[in-house]
Amino acid sequence: MQLKLDLQFFAGEKTEKATPKKREDSRKKGQVAKSQDINTAFLLLFCFLILFVFGSFMKDSLVSIYQHAFTEYIQWDVTESTVHQVFTESTIEVAKMLAPIMLIAIIAGLAANFTQIGFLFTTEPLKFDLKKLDPIKGAKKVFSARALVELVKSLLKITFIGVITFSIIWIYKDEMMMLSFKNIDSALAFFGRVTIIMGIAAAIALLFLAVFDYTYQRYDFEKNIKMSKQDIKDEHKNMEGDPLIKSKIKEKQRQMATRRMMSEVPTADVVITNPTHFAIAIKYDEETASAPYVVAKGVDHTAFRIKEIAKANDVITVENRPLARALYDAIEIGDVIPEEFYQAVAEILAYVYRMENKV
Incomplete structure (x- = not known):
């Protein structure tokens, strides 16, 4: 009896790699190995690169908006039509200014996801599931090994990015102290340059950490989709069909063939x-x-x-x-x-x- 229970236990233990069908079913449900840090790193890197390229254009657009506001808009009477016109024109100018960043952010997000998991569109994760509201499962997630890994990962990100930004500020501290002797354009150019350098350096550091995070996510994903020997047997049975049902289908087919033959x-x-x-x-x-x-x-x-x-x-x-x-x-x-x-x-x-x- 004890031997039978032991065999049942080992048969139910998830020790086998997932089959292609199990992987495909998990993918359809939106369960894939993906690192959110890669998305964030891509987004930051591309956005700061676009700031480096279009920074002067954005500065000129912002200055133009202020000049127009304090030379023309300030002299207008406050009426419904003038407020509407000011709001419309300002919105259009801001949209033109932010359009490159928004476009590159969309491209970066799509590129990061496509690099990791390829093309995947599913609404399965959006479906309402009461199991997600289970407080016991929520508590288990809080005190799980995955939660500990996420905590360590967050501390590493804070440490890396903090050290990098502080180091860059320290490098430029002397020039920063002399900003009071420079004009507004030079000061803005300095802060813009330092900000872009810090952003790109932080994005590269985050991308470096994201490689390790992606490795862990793949390991964790493979562990979660592992199957037991019984799972594999059940899957083969489902794919091939239940023997009793198959025999009944074959018997039915034989009967139909016999009736056609007799006719x-x-x-x-x-x-x-x-x-x-x-x-x-x-x-x-x-x-x-x-x-x-x-x-x-x-x-x-x-x-x-x-x-x-x-x-x-x-x-x-x-x-x-x-x-x-x-x-x-x-x-x-x-x-x-x-x-x-x-x-x-x-x-x-x-x-x-x-x-x-x-x-």
């Missing part, structure tokens, strides 16, 4: 028997085939049914034991008679035609 017996020219165990119904139609062909065949009970239907429809039955056995073993329903049986079958058909006064 062809009345059209046969002759039924060759052995006489009790085998029955072969043969038909010769020049428009259908160049030689006689089999429309039905059977043994024992099926052979008896063929002979009954033939008798009921006045189809002549001829006893030829060796020929009936040989034809049954050599050909299938719908096949033409092989050449080695031409002579024997032709003699039987000639006999049948004479009996029916066809020749």
Whole structure:
């Protein structure tokens, strides 16, 4: 009894790698190995690069908005139409200014996801599930190994980015102290340059950490989708079909094939028997085939049914034991008679035609 329980335990232990079907099912549910840090790193890196390229354009656009506001808008009367015009024009200018960043952010997000998991669109994670509101499962997640890993990862990110930004500020501290002696354009250019340097350096550091995070996410994903030996057996059974159901389907198919075969017996020219165990119904139609062909065949009970239907429809039955056995073993329903049986079958058909006064 104890041995049986031990075997059941080990059969249910998830020790096997996931099958391709399990992976595909998990993917359809949106369960994939993905690091959110890679998305964040890509987003930061691309956004700061676009700031480096379009920074001067954005500064000029912002200055233009302020100049226009304090030279023209400030002199307008406050009415519904002027407020609407100011809001519309300002929104358009801000949209033009932010459009490059928004566009590159979308591209970076798509590129980060596509790099990790390829193209995937599913609404499965958006479906409402009461299990997600289970407080016990929520508590288990808080005190799980994954939560500990996320905590360590967050501390590493804070430490890395903090050290990098502080180091960059420390490098430029002397120049920062001298900003009071520079004009506004020089000060803005300095802060913009330092901010972009810090952003790009932080994004590269985050991307470095994201590589380790992605490795962990793949490991954790592979562990979560592992299967037990029983799971694999059940999957194969589901893919192949339950044996009982398969046998019933095959039995149904055999019955349908038998009914179709029996419906062809009345059209046969002759039924060759052995006489009790085998029955072969043969038909010769020049428009259908160049030689006689089999429309039905059977043994024992099926052979008896063929002979009954033939008798009921006045189809002549001829006893030829060796020929009936040989034809049954050599050909299938719908096949033409092989050449080695031409002579024997032709003699039987000639006999049948004479009996029916066809020749």
